[in-house]
Amino acid sequence: xxxxxxxxxxxxxxxxxxxxxxxxxxxxxxxxxxxxxxxxxxxxxxxxxxxxxxxxxxxxxxxxxxxxxxxxxxxxxxxxxxxxxxxxxxxxxxxxxxxxxxxxxxxxxxxxxxxxxxxxxxxxxxxxxxxx
Amino acid sequence: xxxxxxxxxxxxxxxxxxxxxxxxxxxxxxxxxxxxxxxxxxxxxxxxxxxxxxxxxxxxxxxxxxxxxxxxxxxxxxxxxxxxxxxxxxxxxxxxxxxxxxxxxxxxxxxxxxxxxxxxxxxxxxxx
Numbered sequence: 646x647x648x649x650x651x652x653x654x655x656x657x658x659x660x661x662x663x664x665x666x667x668x669x670x671x672x673x674x675x676x677x678x679x680x681x682x683x684x685x686x687x688x689x690x691x692x693x694x695x696x697x698x699x700x701x702x703x704x705x706x707x708x709x710x711x712x713x714x715x716x717x718x719x720x721x722x723x724x725x726x727x728x729x730x731x732x733x734x735x736x737x738x739x740x741x742x743x744x745x746x747x748x749x750x751x752x753x754x755x756x757x758x759x760x761x762x763x764x765x766x767x768x769x770x771x772x773x774x775x776x777x
Numbered sequence: 778x779x780x781x782x783x784x785x786x787x788x789x790x791x792x793x794x795x796x797x798x799x800x801x802x803x804x805x806x807x808x809x810x811x812x813x814x815x816x817x818x819x820x821x822x823x824x825x826x827x828x829x830x831x832x833x834x835x836x837x838x839x840x841x842x843x844x845x846x847x848x849x850x851x852x853x854x855x856x857x858x859x860x861x862x863x864x865x866x867x868x869x870x871x872x873x874x875x876x877x878x879x880x881x882x883x884x885x886x887x888x889x890x891x892x893x894x895x896x897x898x899x900x901x902x903x904x905x
Contacts, residue, residue, distance in 0.1 A: 665787050665790065665791075669783065698794075698808065699790065699811045700812070701815040701816055702816060702819075702874060703819055730804045730805045730807070733809075734808045734881060737877070737881055738812060738816075739863060739880070
């Protein structure tokens with residue numbers, strides 16, 4: 646069965662959606678991601694949707710679900726790269742993508758994630774510094 | 778075009794896009810039309826198990842547009858006014874489908890007979 650690859654990078658999971666998802670693929674991604682968050686103890690999930698030409702209410706719900714589920718699993722979700730036309734359409738449709746953070750591109754998304762989990766990352770380092 | 782299963786959704790959206798590109802619709806309007814079409818086709822699959830979609834290019838003196846007519850033989854909608862209300866859903870969804878779709882297009886027409894089926898027709902002008 647087709648799957649969207651999930652890449653692990655340090656504390657983060659990266660997902661790049663390159664094709665227009667049909668429903669099964671999207672729901673698979675949702676469950677795969679949550680399981681990966683559990684398995685890898687990831688602190689952040691970054692989803693790149695720059696290749697998606699449309700996001701309808703179903704896809705919006707999937708993104709929202711991923712955000713909420715990850716949140717419960719103690720991970721932050723950032724959706725990056727939304728096309729302007731998609732953003733206009735989403736808002737007119739009435740979908741606000743609550744529960745997920747957004748950033749303009751992957752780079753900013755990574756920064757945002759690092760900021761969000763910053764306290765978690767820094768504490769052990771601070772301890773090391775103080776012992777030196 | 779017949780829609781019977783969820784795998785039909787993406788090819789259907791691509792067809793709509795082809796038409797929209799052919800008449801030179803702007804990217805934002807394309808996206809709105811395709812999103813609206815996607816919502817309606819999902820409704821059709823979810824509540825009626827499929828149906829047919831008719832695609833037409835409408836030419837008038839001032840503007841060109843695309844009309845999509847979605848026809849199913851599902852259970853029909855009991856209270857259209859209620860179904861058109863934001864936040865209402867008989868199924869398990871956000872309840873944005875119909876009212877949201879209406880906001881995305883220029884013309885929206887819905888007819889439904891309980892027990893016989895539902896027909897939804899939308900029209901998006903190229904520059905609308």
